[in-house]
Amino acid sequence: MSEPEEKIQDEAVEENPGLNKAMDTYRKIVEKKGGDLLGEKEQEDLDKKLKEIEDREVVEKVTEHVPVEIPCEKNKITIGPPTLTRFEKARIMGARALQLSQGAPPFIPIPKGARISLDISMEELEQRVIPITIRRVLPNGDYQNIPIEYAEK
Numbered sequence: 001m002s003e004p005e006e007k008i009q010d011e012a013v014e015e016n017p018g019l020n021k022a023m024d025t026y027r028k029i030v031e032k033k034g035g036d037l038l039g040e041k042e043q044e045d046l047d048k049k050l051k052e053i054e055d056r057e058v059v060e061k062v063t064e065h066v067p068v069e070i071p072c073e074k075n076k077i078t079i080g081p082p083t084l085t086r087f088e089k090a091r092i093m094g095a096r097a098l099q100l101s102q103g104a105p106p107f108i109p110i111p112k113g114a115r116i117s118l119d120i121s122m123e124e125l126e127q128r129v130i131p132i133t134i135r136r137v138l139p140n141g142d143y144q145n146i147p148i149e150y151a152e153k
Helices: 003-012 017-034 040-055 086-101 117-127
Strands: 133-137 143-147
Touching (some): 086 117
């Protein structure tokens, strides 16, 4: 082989430090479980697993994904829990309390024990009369718009 061909082959077989570290860590874990010395069978299995790890395809380029809406079929929530999370409740009550404090009309008769706008917003959320939709997003960008009426109490 000529020098340029050797150089091209050397560049193609680049060392992957992350892969090497992962393989070394895996080897240490297996050796620790197996005791001081591994038997011939265990060593063959370990070498086979390491070869399998080394041959895996490395994904370096992430393909573009266009986020799509996942519809609520039959009024069922498919992303996340069937109830509102505590964070969603806090966000809804805070936003609605701010609206009420700035003069928005309440959707329910004001309860006798309500002293602040947060009390009214809590009662509105409990009765599910606030016309707000929650958007739950998956890590790949897909999302679902959920009216609060669909959430279980």
